[in-house]
Amino acid sequence: MITLHHIPYSRSMRIMWLLEEMGLDYEVETYAITDGSLRDPAYLAKSPGGRAPALEIDGQVIFESPAITEYLCETRPEHGLGRLAGEAERIAFLQWLSYAETQASTIASLNLQMVFLRPPAKASPVVLKLEVARLRASVKVIEAALDGQDWLLPSGFSAADTMLGFNLFAVPFFVDLTPFPNVRAYIARIQARPAYQAVLAKEGPQNFYAQDFYPVPEV
Ligand SMILES: N[C@@H](CCC(=O)N[C@@H](CS)C(=O)NCC(=O)O)C(=O)O
Numbered sequence: 605m606i607t608l609h610h611i612p613y614s615r616s617m618r619i620m621w622l623l624e625e626m627g628l629d630y631e632v633e634t635y636a637i638t639d640g641s642l643r644d645p646a647y648l649a650k651s652p653g654g655r656a657p658a659l660e661i662d663g664q665v666i667f668e669s670p671a672i673t674e675y676l677c678e679t680r681p682e683h684g685l686g687r688l689a690g691e692a693e694r695i696a697f698l699q700w701l702s703y704a705e706t707q708a709s710t711i712a713s714l715n716l717q718m719v720f721l722r723p724p725a726k727a728s729p730v731v732l733k734l735e736v737a738r739l740r741a742s743v744k745v746i747e748a749a750l751d752g753q754d755w756l757l758p759s760g761f762s763a764a765d766t767m768l769g770f771n772l773f774a775v776p777f778f779v780d781l782t783p784f785p786n787v788r789a790y791i792a793r794i795q796a797r798p799a800y801q802a803v804l805a806k807e808g809p810q811n812f813y814a815q816d817f818y819p820v821p822e823v
């Protein structure tokens with residue numbers, strides 16, 4: 605049995621979505637960032653950094669969503685969701701897996717400052733402005749990549765989309781997507797996928813973001 609160690613609406617959604625796209629059976633063990641469950645020694649033995657996702661599969665445990673994604677694609681090539689060594693889009697595929705984490709690190713920083721910090725702790729408006737500008741710049745890259753194509757790779761949907769597409773759940777809380785029509789159409793295509801809808805049905809309503817949009821306070 606495959607077991608996904610999961611925090612709802614976190615990066616582990618990437619793996620849940622990929623498992624759904626592959627039609628694999630899996631169990632879910634759920635954690636929360638704030639209740640100490642990620643610091644349980646039994647969990648730290650699986651994911652030493654106390655982060656999610658971790659995936660138990662084929663008699664081993666893997667942490668880090670890009671590594672899990674790559675492993676699933678390599679060991680289950682029949683689903684056609686990876687671009688394996690020697691294939692034409694291999695380099696682009698690997699780049700997008702890593703780029704998803706480059707962008708997610710900015711989202712994580714904004715989540716920390718805009719959502720988790722509670723008074724009297726106060727985020728720096730200067731840092732927030734810089735981080736939002738960095739996130740917007742990272743969206744521009746996706747906008748350009750999607751010019752004339754539906755998915756990140758010209759040949760069609762792949763696990764690059766499950767890695768990076770997940771980020772686009774969070775991005776609209778911080779960046780106005782009005783100037784990014786390709787990205788908005790991409791999000792609509794993601795939302796239309798049955799596997800993505802299955803993930804949302806399992807997750808239930810998100811209660812992480814309390815506002816529709818988090819504007820940067822005036823400097
Ligand atoms: N690079 C890792 C990042 C994993 C990560 O930081 N996950 C977050 C949830 S999105 C987490 O577990 N946070 C718990 C914490 O920071 O204590 C990956 O892509 O799997």
